[in-house]
Amino acid sequence: MFTDSHCHLTFPEFADQMPQIRAAMAAAQVDRALCICTKLEEFDDVQALAASYDNFWASVGVHPDNEDIAEPSVEELVRLAARPRVVAIGETGLDYYQMEERKGGRSISDMEWQRDRFRVHIRAAQQTRKPLIIHTREASADTLAILREEGEDASPGAAGGVFHCFTETAEVARAALDLGFYISFSGILTFKKAQDLRDVAAFVPLDRMLIETDSPYLAPVPYRGKTNNPSYVPFVAQQIAELRKMPVEAIAKATSDNFETLFREVKS
Ligand SMILES: [Zn+2]
Ligand SMILES: [Zn+2]
Numbered sequence: 001m002f003t004d005s006h007c008h009l010t011f012p013e014f015a016d017q018m019p020q021i022r023a024a025m026a027a028a029q030v031d032r033a034l035c036i037c038t039k040l041e042e043f044d045d046v047q048a049l050a051a052s053y054d055n056f057w058a059s060v061g062v063h064p065d066n067e068d069i070a071e072p073s074v075e076e077l078v079r080l081a082a083r084p085r086v087v088a089i090g091e092t093g094l095d096y097y098q099m100e101e102r103k104g105g106r107s108i109s110d111m112e113w114q115r116d117r118f119r120v121h122i123r124a125a126q127q128t129r130k131p132l133i134i135h136t137r138e139a140s141a142d143t144l145a146i147l148r149e150e151g152e153d154a155s156p157g158a159a160g161g162v163f164h165c166f167t168e169t170a171e172v173a174r175a176a177l178d179l180g181f182y183i184s185f186s187g188i189l190t191f192k193k194a195q196d197l198r199d200v201a202a203f204v205p206l207d208r209m210l211i212e213t214d215s216p217y218l219a220p221v222p223y224r225g226k227t228n229n230p231s232y233v234p235f236v237a238q239q240i241a242e243l244r245k246m247p248v249e250a251i252a253k254a255t256s257d258n259f260e261t262l263f264r265e266v267k268s
Helices: 018-027 040-052 074-081 108-128 140-149 170-178 195-203 230-244 248-262
Strands: 002-007 030-035 056-060 086-095 132-137 161-163 182-185 209-211
Touching: 002 209, 002 230, 002 248, 018 030, 018 230, 030 040, 030 230, 030 248, 040 056, 040 074, 056 074, 074 086, 074 108, 086 108, 086 140, 086 161, 108 132, 108 140, 132 140, 140 170, 161 170, 170 182, 170 195, 182 195, 195 230, 209 230, 209 248, 230 248
Parallel strands: 002 030, 030 056, 056 086, 086 132, 132 161, 161 182, 182 209
Antiparallel strands: none
16 A cells, blocks of 8 residues: 655665565555665665566665765666666765764765766656656755756656755755646654744645655654655655645555656566
8 A cells, every 4th residue: 555665675684584574564564665776786776676576676776975886877876777677877966064073074066976977867757757866955056957957857858856854945846746746745754843844835736756664764653763664654644644634545555656657677
């Protein structure tokens, strides 16, 4: 019934946990999960996991925070995206959060390498006709500008995709929707301080919305602070159901249908 559109099941938190996680998913009626790649060095594991289970799929991409790793080219992403069960390009995008603490005091102008890497992913997505999984944090203006510059304007050649783990304003959501992108909400939606985000989730059209855990991070209330896993994604759906005064089953169905519409290959 439920679909987790974004999780990191190859991270060390889950080592040897797959039987328990899959049992928990089944008990919670979480039927499907998209396993997200954050660097080329982990892609083999992500792809192998997706190839092992008929309800897991994979992406290929390099997260904007990752440094001192293999830098992807368009050609390499296109080549890896042809492997079985790979249905998306990412996660990719821009992350300018806490530049002082996290980027050693470098400035946004020093982040040209992130913007170049993002463009490489967009071009690979357009070539493979697979959607983009966008990570953007305190960088929405540049993210939207680069998407537009690279032709991601809802035109026929555009790859489209999803803004994952959305934490931006309603204006950014509107701009992403105008470019034809989907918006995915995580467990952050259940956090006490996230009223602004709940307002955004109340406004995003139901046919353009996905849900995710971003496991192992961001466990929703009542598991906040614990290791997250895909079996917790119904708590995100439940929060959206309450906001929109709809049954949780309707949110589960809409977000699962949207998952199939966006990641077309999960159907075949
Ligand atoms: Zn992310
Ligand atoms: Zn992620």
